[in-house]
Amino acid sequence: MVEKNFTPDLSVKFAGKIYSPNPFWLASAPPTNCGEQVMRAFDAGWGGAVWKTLGDPIVNVSSRYSSVDWNGQRMMGLNNIELITDRPLEVNLREISEVKKRYPKRAVIASLMVESKREAWHKIVQQTEDAGADGLELNFGCPHGMSERGMGSAVGQVPEYTEMITAWVKEKARTPVLVKLTPNISDIRVVARAAKRGGADGLSAINTINSITGIDLDTLIPRPNVDGKSSHGGYCGPAVKPIALNMVHQVQGDPDASLPLSGIGGISDWRGAAEFLLLGCSNVQVCTAVMHYGYRIVEDMTDGLANWMREKGFAAIADFQGKSLERVQEWKHLNLNYKIVARIREEKCIGCELCYTACWDGAHQCIHLDRVATNGGAHMTPAMREAISKQSIAMTPIPKLDQAAAANCEEPYATPLARIPRVDMDECVGCNLCALVCPVEGCITMDEVETGLAAQSWAQRMGDVSNPARKCD
């Protein structure tokens, strides 16, 4: 029985030094563009903020964002071509000082990006630390615009540059230095290792992903449209979360790369945050969800996370940080003798038959509509089923004319038996697809079947014991 009568401690000390009352930081982006915004965010409950990247002044274009909507939902993914801050450095520095003075217990991190010169980096490190920043985040990830000028991801894509500039910064820095990694690279670990070699105290991952969100099919101009032309931008939002989680795992699972990690990528609620923390992140950063709904979303992020921690008996973030990391393994270490099969709860089935068509066309043809004889038998293809339906003669039921037909035969479930699919347990490979497409929560479950065989991985079967599966508790 888990003790639930306690208040979980959400506070975090990133890299052992940067305190924030909860693990939720705003990522370096439009929501952290100025002091007024950051203070409002802190009032709403954000634990920290990574300031919109400081550097030499730039000029932005008009029309900067575009998004991917899906199935009637707005902004499943967001893309931007905005550059770093377009405000004078001294204004930003003054506001950082002001914010730190008013909110001493919230983390303020300065995101930095300057040209690849040692003096330039030394200078901005000095300036931002003098302004009172609690830490520095080196923006080696911005994939658009700045990268064309040799900055941002142009640095983050070359391990040598990453290591060199990190080392320059570390020569000067008194506060923790985080390196923000770009996902636009074939193996994120290579750059993470370089940052570690350069002396970084922590990492942030991931920055946005190179993307073109779409093309206006009337004008044929890709989005966002800047006077008839577009440019690739950085993709973020819920769509990128799975990619970010994998990269977080890659970094944290590699001893040569692993550092205190600030998780970023599509986090929009406490659940997403918990997932990043479970894969070893020390805290998380959020941007798109705030751009969509405002700072207020942090209320449920802290509340939801605290309730979940209470439910699970986790008193502090450290109690579950990294707990799922070792549950991700190379495929060859997975148990080949583990078997699950789909089970349909007839009483919950609404008869949409999406599992049937998914299994036939997208999986292993082991879900059938053969519970009643008139359906035509087990191995009818979807096309055969449809043809039968099209041949049927249906009429509008009119009470006056259909008195005889009114007496319906008894059905055991709310859905006619003829429409409730059946799983052929012997043929089912346990792929999960039917359970994934089923719109009804808990209607299709994947149940374990005892095989009577001891666990055996591919590596074990092939006699490869060089890298045995790490033990999971």
Added chain:
Amino acid sequence: MSTAQKFEANPELVARFPEIHPPLDQVSALTEANRCLYCFDAPCMAACPTHIDVPRFIKKIAQGNLRGSALTILDANILGASCARVCPVDVLCEGACVFHRYNSQPIEIGRLQRHAMDAFWQDGAELERKAAAERPGCVACIGAGPASLSFAAEMRMQGFRVTVFERKPLPGGLNTYGVAEYKLRSSDSLREIELVRSLGVEFRFGQDAASEAALTQLEKDWEFIFLGIGLGRMRELDIPGGKHPGVVDALKFIEGYKTGGLLEVGGHVVVVGAGNTAIDAARAALRLGAESVRMLYRRGESSMSAFSFEYEQAKQEGVLFHWWTQPVGIVAKENSPKLDAIECVRTEPDSNGGLRSNAESRFAILCDMVIPAIGQLPLLEFLRSCRGVKVDGGRVIVDRATGQTSNPKYFAGGDCVNGGREVVDAVADGKRTALAVAKLLEKLHG
């Protein structure tokens, strides 16, 4: 009447009969379309007599392919626009939606269908024909109601020659003359029939085929004859005073206001009967200015043949219902176009499921007009002149799969076969029969 005039809705009618199911706006349609689960072998499709591929046309709306959506509908049901408005979707597609079993409102299939069809009209209503080539073979349709229109459209799509004979001046049958205006405007029905005409269907109006001579000629000139004749006139109120001009049967009443002849109903109106047509008449009378509308039915609420949603809507609009009430006489002054009252008695069920009326209970309901809506009679006389076409209980006997009657030259569909159902049933009959006739013609002509 010019073509343009025909499609111009009468502004006074429009004002008095706002649509009960207004169109969905773009955003609502998209949201609703996205809610559809896209069921496989969907129950909504099976419940539709014309088997419109509902999930497919809804998916196309969701994906911004409105023309594709409309063509999916029309492929199954050439009168998809009027069906979207008049179908009793609660007992058809929407009644079958799986969401009923998932604590959720069913998808608004009818309104989505209308959304796609409206876009099709706005886009110029161009229909591609399946088979461009003309093929040998010609058929005649008697009656220009939904069954014939559907039959004729499909025959043209298949490349055969079709002529429709109609005794009235306008095509569409009940779609044009008999559907409540707040569901479907006559102008919209006529616009839809233009689509059928555009396929090359020939219409001959004012042509009564109901004589032996006319039928003999038709049999000589055409290879097959499709009977889409519907039902005949309404049953009369067989009580003293039943023929008074203040007694107007429901279909005449509805046709009267739809064609612009009767746009004012004053005073108190009594509708006799409790079917869907009775409700249509009652609700129309309210819209035309009646002070009160009462419906009399000789049985109880549970026996009424109107769909329950129709009953609910009528109640909400203020129609009053008198159950277990049977009219026995009309009271009117001589030479007055208006009535004084309708005399009634109370009824009660007897032990064999019949009715017993209580003569002692005689009472009068003051009223100015009585609208009987107690069912349509079959066109028995006409059907007797179609030699060899067997009729049972007033319905033409056909082979369900082909629509063929007992005289192999004659096919039939719609109300004359099913006893009076919905537009969508007539369309389904017409199309199913056309496919069978097309096969026969193919065989005959090679």
